[in-house]
Amino acid sequence: MNTRLHDPFKTAFDSLDEFADLISQVLKCPITIEDANHRLLAYSTHDERTDPARISTIIGRRVPEKVINQLWKEGTIPALLNTNEPIRVKSMNDIGLSNRVAISIWKQDEVLGFIWAIEIDKFLSVEDFSLLKKAADAVKNKLLQLQTRKNKKEESSQEFFWKLLTGHLKAKDEIIKHFHTLQITPPTSFAILVFQFQENITSKEEHYISYLLNTDQRMKIILYTIDCNQLILLVSATGLENPFDELDHFARVFVLKMSERYRIKDINPVYSSICEDYQKTNKAYEEILEVFSIKEKFPLETKDIFNYQKLGIYQLFDLILEKRRNEEYENYSLKRLHEYDGKHNSNLVETLEVFLNKDNNINDAAKELNVHANTLNYRLKRISEIGAVNFKDPNQKIILYLDLKLAKYQGI
Amino acid sequence: MNTRLHDPFKTAFDSLDEFADLISQVLKCPITIEDANHRLLAYSTHDERTDPARISTIIGRRVPEKVINQLWKEGTIPALLNTNEPIRVKSMNDIGLSNRVAISIWKQDEVLGFIWAIEIDKFLSVEDFSLLKKAADAVKNKLLQLQTRKNKKEESSQEFFWKLLTGHLKAKDEIIKHFHTLQITPPTSFAILVFQFQENITSKEEHYISYLLNTDQRMKIILYTIDCNQLILLVSATGLENPFDELDHFARVFVLKMSERYRIKDINPVYSSICEDYQKTNKAYEEILEVFSIKEKFPLETKDIFNYQKLGIYQLFDLILEKRRNEEYENYSLKRLHEYDGKHNSNLVETLEVFLNKDNNINDAAKELNVHANTLNYRLKRISEIGAVNFKDPNQKIILYLDLKLAKYQGI
C-alpha cells in the first residue's frame, strides 16, 4: 500500500482518458491533460464538479484563446515552460477559471503538454504536488507516442503542401485525393500566408511558431511548412466575412506575439489573394514572393502593405520605371514645378505630393505640411497654373502621382 | 492720252510699292496690295488719308486677324476667291474698316493676292472698277516672281524641318546654322503640332492650310511641312503664358475653321510637349505619333486629349494590359463586385467607375447615375465592404481605376 501510494501511476493504461481518471481518483479533483499547444488530450469524468473554463476547453477540444492569453500575461504559462514543478493558479472569474494547479510534462528539455488539476473543494497539499509530478512523469511516454504519430502526419502534409506550392500537382482529383489521405476537408476558399523572418528559422523558433499557430483559434490553418526564413501557411478563408481584414489582423497578432513572447522581431507577413482553386496555389505563392521583392525595393512606402492587392501602384512600379527610362520621358508639369521651386525656393512639388498622398484632402494635407489650409489652397491654385494641372481630372492626377513617386525613387 | 487712260498700268516698275503708288495716283485713293495670305506686299504713300484697319495692316505687315475673320463671315473673302471682279465692302466701324473696294489677283485658277482701294472721299466709278481690274492683271507677274522666291525658301525650310523631325541633325551648331541660313531666329522653346486629316492632303487643301496658318496670328509658326495626311508644324512656345492652353485653343480653332470654311472635317490635332532643345525634335515628333497610335485604340476615351501629357493613364495602358495578361492577374475587389452584381443584379461596378471618373465627387457621380446622393453613399459603403476597398487610399483607388478601364477595354 505504501509503495502504491508512493507512486500510484506506475501501472499500465490503454488510453489517456483512463489515466486522467486515475489521477483524478488519486488527487480527488477534476483533471485535464493538454498537449504543448493546449489541445485537449484527455479529461477525467469521475468528478462532475468543474468550472466554465474547463467546460469550454472540453467542448472545443482546446483551451479557449482568451484563457491562454490571460495565462501568458499573468505569467502562468511562462512559469510552466520554465520549471517541471507544479504551479498554482489563482481563480480568475472574468475568464471562468477557478483555483487550480498545473504542471508541465517534460521530455528532456522539451515540454510535451500539461496536466491541470482543479481545486474545487480542497487545496492540493505538498504531497499532492509530488503526486502530480509523478503523474506528469508517467504520462510522458504516452504523449511522446502521440507526438510521433502527429509528426508523421505533419511530414506527409508538408510534402503535399510543397507540391501544391511549386505547382507539381496539376490534376484536381489528385489534389482532392491527397487532402483525403491526410483526413483534411479542403475549404472552398483559401489563402497562402507567409511570414518572413529576419534569420533562418531555428527548430526552437519552430516550436514557438507551432505553439502560436495551434493556440490561435481565429484562423484555421490547413497546411503549413517552413522554408529557410519563411513560414508558409495555407489558411481557410471560408466563413470569414472580410477575409482581408481577418488575415491582416491575424498577421499582426502573430507578429506581435512572436515579438512579445519570444523576442523575435521584424517578421514580415504577406498574404495572397483569396483562391478557390487549389491548382493555383503556386500562383498565390509566387504572388507573395513578388510582394516581398517589391517590399524590398520600397520598404518605407510599402511597410504597411501585406498583400499584392494593396500594393496599389507599386505593383506596376518597375514596369513604368523602365518605360519612362526608355522613352526619356519628362513630366512637363513636374518639370515646371521643379523649376519654379528652384527659382523661388518654394516647395510646390512637395506640396503636391502630400496633397495627393492625402487623397486630395486639403485639411489633412495642410496639417502634414504645417501650413494654413488657405495657404495650401493658394499653392494648389499656383500648381495648377504653373504645371497646367487640372485637379478635377483623375487621369492627370494619376500620372502626376506616379511620376512623382518615380522621380522620388530615382532621386534617392 | 486716250490709250494711256485705257491702260495706265502697262509700264515697267521696279518695286511693288512704286506700283501701289501708281494705282493710288490713277484712282485717287489709298491702295494696299496683299498676297494670298493677307500679308502686306505694298502700300501707297501718296495719299495720307486712311482708316484704322489699314494702319494696323501696315504696322503689322499683315491684315489683322479679326478683320480677316470678319471678312470671311460677312462674305467678302469667299466672294473674292470666287471671282476676278472688284468687290465693294461696306464700312465696318467696329473693326475700323471704312468703305473700300477689293479685287483678287489671279494666275490661272489660283489667287495670288489682293488689291485694296479705300474709298475715303469718293466712291469708285464703273470705270475705276475696270481700271482696278487692269491693275490686278498688270501686277500678276510680279506676284508670281515673289511667290516663286518664297516657294524656294519654303522648300529648303521643309527639307530642314524633315531633317529635324527624323533626327538627322545631331549637332547643335549645325541646327543653328540652318536656321540662320533660312533667316529664322529659332525660339528658345517650341512645340511640334500635327494635324492628322482623314485623307491624304491634296494640293488644294494645302492652299487652304497655308492660308489659315498664315492668317492666324496667335501662333508663331516657325516651320511646317506636309506628309501624306499629316500637317506638321513647329511652333514657337516662347512668350506664351500657358503654352498648353494656347496650343489647345489654336488647334481647336484650326480644326473649326477648316471645317467651317472648307468643309474639311474630322481633323485630329496632337501636339508635343514644350521643347527647348532642337536636337530633341524627333523625340517630340515620335511622342506625337505615339499619341495618334493610342488615340486609335481608345478613340472614345481620348477624344478630347491632344497631348501626351494629358493622355494620363492611357500612356501606360498597353504596358499594363500586357503585364496583367502575363500574370493572369485578377483584381479581387472587382471580382467580388462583379459577383455581387451578378447575383443581385445591382451595378456596383458601374457605380464605382462613375464615381472614380468624377474624381470622387459624390454629387457629380450621383447626377450621372441618376440616383440620390445618399444612394451613392450607401453603395460606396457597400463597395468598400464587399470589395475591401479603402476609399481614402489613393494607391488602391488608382489600381482599381486602372483595372476597371482595362477590364472595360478587354470586355469590348
Added chain:
DNA sequence: ATCCTTTTTGGGGATTTTCACAAAATGTTC
C-alpha cells in the same frame, strides 16, 4: 530704402458635404 510682387494667414459667411436616422420601396425566401 522703397516699391513691388508673391506668399501666408486669418476671419467670416455661403455653400457643400457628411452622417445618422427613418420611412418607403424593392427584392427574396419560404
Added chain:
DNA sequence: GAACATTTTGTGAAAATCCCCAAAAAGGAT
C-alpha cells in the same frame, strides 16, 4: 402573401469646405 433583408430616398443638423477679402509677412528688384 408574410416575413425578412436589402436598397433607395428623404430630412435635418453638424461638420467641413469653399470663397472672398484683407492684412501681414516675405522676397526681389531697382
